[in-house]
Amino acid sequence: MASVVGCLGDAGSSSTPSVTYRHRYQRSGLDAAPNDAGVEMGLWEDEGIDVKFATSNGSQQAVKSVAQGNDTFGNAEISAVLRQMQEESSIRIIGQVIDPMAGVVSTEEAGIESWADMEGKTIAQYPFGATGPLAMAALEKAGGNPDNVETRNMQPGSEEALLMEGKADAAITYFPQAVARLEKNGYGTNVLILSDVLENLGVALITRQSVIDDQSETVNRFVRGWLQAHKKFATDLDGVIDVYRDKVPQFDEELARETVGPIYASRVPDPDIGTSKGKGWTSTDQLETTLSVFQDAGLLEETRPVEEYYTNEYIEGNQELAVETAEAYYEQLEDNYDVGPNYV
Template sequence: MKHSILSTFAAVALAVSASAAFATDKVTYLFPAPDFLPAFAPFQLAKGKGYFEDAGLDVTFQVGKGGADVATQVALGNADLGGGIGDTPIIVRANGLKIRGVALLGGRGLTQLAWRADTGISGPEDLKGKSVGVLSFQDTTYYNLLGVLASVGLTKNDVDIQAVGPGGIIQLSIAGKLDAMSGVPEWIAAIEAAGVAMDQMPVDTVFPAMAQAIIASDDTIAARPEVVRGFVQAVLRGVRDISEDPAAAAADYVKLVPQHAENQAGVEAILRAYAELIYPEGENQPLGTFNPDRIKAVQDFYLDAGLVRTAVPVEELYTNEFAK
């Protein structure tokens, strides 16, 4: 009997130990746009290929109502982490939302300036009098466009800027009702897929634009640093997968995201654009990390342009401790 009881205790102890070994931290991540967009491929790969699980995380994806909503929900603790752009903390922290970037998905800028090849545009200096599409007037695509215009001595008054959303940018560009756009690689690919020849340039060749960022609140960073680290490292594994082999990453991605099951070639072209234009490391900026000089340059421009009224100490806008 004594041996039986001891054996039972041992079995229970072993079961508890095994359960603890496989325990996971629940994490909610909030996207600023539909999670099936190829821009979010590193996250889908991290989840589908078990990188979050390897980090001991049970991740749930949710979709917010744009970047401002994501920042608000993360700051309030309604989501553990969320998505934005490297400049998101510049905009929202000045308004009292205590969030900061914890990883930057690439050393180049996300925003691309693109134009129809039949418009006679050859660069930013030719945008005067032209129609240019942006996502909204409260979005990085618009802010970055202002920076591009300023680089050639133009202002928003010199250009017909139209905030028409992603669908509007694509359809109006195809129809020839927009000459140019400030946007992301997916939109350019969609326009080209309709048979419209496009030329483009990365915005960060003339303005210090930044890539996608993972954001977290100061409270979450303080209370759950290992969760933040595990999440960041898992997503960066997804970025590396795309950078090292866009074709293989596209094959994996379309299996995980059924909306793209019939468009593997198109997805591969988009992921290749991210690998070549956005993900490469910047100067003194290893993958995942922020460059404080770049942040300061963007904040200075936003202050001068009246997009923000208050400067925030740069060190409060980001941390590189989780990406290293």
């Protein structure tokens, strides 16, 4: 597709469009940092759009807020996005934010070095969301038997304590921060990454179809600012942290910096895609795989034709910037971080 997005919709308007952008969780670690920095550093303003960024208490809440028209844009785990789209079709994916960052985290003492090692162990999981069912789907796909795993529920924030106190052998959780905390306390760690087995997508950038139809240029400006914000996260980490530091209660900067390598790696697709299509590109094949995985895990009852879920229009229309953004991350990873082949 030619780069004509900037010529569509309300491009002739002299007023600055104002939109809201809803994040899937409260601020923790560096996850929300690019968005806060994008607002505070005026990166969306430079693209001619006023963005008000706010947090929420989970992906489901963020998706519903966008679907109900309370927010213009949002980001959420794709499991919550797809479940919402089963109920009604107003939500559309307009970009990929990060690859899945969930894994089965354990200390070295637990001896869980492969998926088969999960059998006979006690695994802690959240009583909500998709990570528990997806981990069992990954175990089964890897040749294991979920019936041979004992699970127990945990609440967010309790993961590392459960492992250090020996109340669980492993936890299914967001792994960069869990690993950093465990290692800071002197524990060696092992991680089984769910997406290595399932090849599923992670967090998606979303809006409503009506916004795409009626405010195409506003969507274009938002996507450009979003790309600029993520590029800044790769090229000026210190500046982003300076902006972000005071926004996070009890911000542990040392711990957060320990997670930068895997976080950077999660922000871009495979280099074959990133260097040709750029950051934010949604792969048709990977979305089809994700839909299949979620159905097999009992997280989706039905699916639609894949093209009804997303559009790459705004990434295609800003391909040069999208590729520049991806390449900034690849350069940082190559020069400064050793995250291993599981991440990129």
